[in-house]
Amino acid sequence: MMKGLIGRKIGMTHIYDDQGLMIPVTVVQAGPCRVTGVRTKDRDGYSALQIGFGTRKPKNVSKAVRTHVAAAGYSEHVPERIRELRLAEDPEQSVGDVLGADIFEADEFVDVTGVTKGRGFQGVVRRYKFGGGRASHGGDWTRRGGSIGMCVNPGKVYKGRKMPGQMGNVQRTSQNLRIVQVRQEENLLLIKGAVPGANGRFVMVRKAKKK
Template identity: 45%
Template sequence: MPNTNGILGRKLGMTRVYNEFGQASPVTVIEAGPCFVLQRKTVGKEGYNAIQVGFREKKASRMIKPEAGHFKKSGGTGYYHVREFRVENAKAYELGQQISVSELFKVGDKIDVTGQSKGRGFQGVIKRHGFGGGRETHGSDFQRQPGAIGSSAYPSRVIKGKKLPGHMGTDRKTIKNLTVVDIRPEENILLVKGAVPGAKNGLLSIYTKA
């Protein structure tokens, strides 16, 4: 059965596992798949080879008509999350084909995990960029401000990219070279050493290393 280079998953949380020597390792528990092929994209029609997959089934009552029409081509089952993964030969896949975690990964594999980081709202420079701030004693009026941000005469503007207060979080982040610690195919569970982006129940894209 052909394999794509990735699968969709959902972050369930973090825990720890112990090896045969009693050493603890922090792991992230991910519900990885199963995903189902919804559409095949080819070089001749779309200009590239890819498959569109769905993750986490959606009730028919929660689908709008354009969604229902699209899902009908692959069997009629709807999904909350739809993403694309590049493949070498899209025609090697069948519409409705299931892609499971045990097909793509094995214990010890290195993987890349992409997700949306936690939103922190509007933050100052100390939390957002790690500034040290000023001293808080002897009547100082400079504690958590960013300080000087440029000259008035030249260049008479704030340079692009200057570290200033602003919106923090909800960025697309990728953590590379994480190790697969354990796979539980009967539960579609993947245990990955270390942390991955996002909050609990956040959507993740998990890629195999080429």
């Protein structure tokens, strides 16, 4: 069965287990996600399931998208996010089916993908944890990165050199996170630990690949 949902990060809190130990958890609203497309090996050459999450006004999307999701039951609204999940075999679901948090179980391990918080333009000390120069005895380059290359040889700056620049706002995946609780009525997943992204951002929750 397909194990993957689009969700929204609500925030972090903590709960207590049966032994009274505090567990930090991230609350993720996983679903409901409606199936907007089905890909099969015979017709498309691969197996996948396309799902939609959230709502937005139809006037803000193209006519092609409105027509595509109309078959899935979206009439007054269209999904805010549409993603495709690759599968090993043809999916059992059909267009219009609704998937919720109940496809996951407690103590199951998942991978959560999201876009990290943007930190803007940062120097090498914050971006790459450089030590910087000395702060005393006349040091005047405390938070600088130092030399980036010699003049004659190689006479250039190598690609990949760690230098100041944009920090954050990149897609990252946290792997092997354990689901502590599944609240089916509210479509909430309580996942142990932190997940990438700011509160309110979209995340992708999939079954863990390495478990």
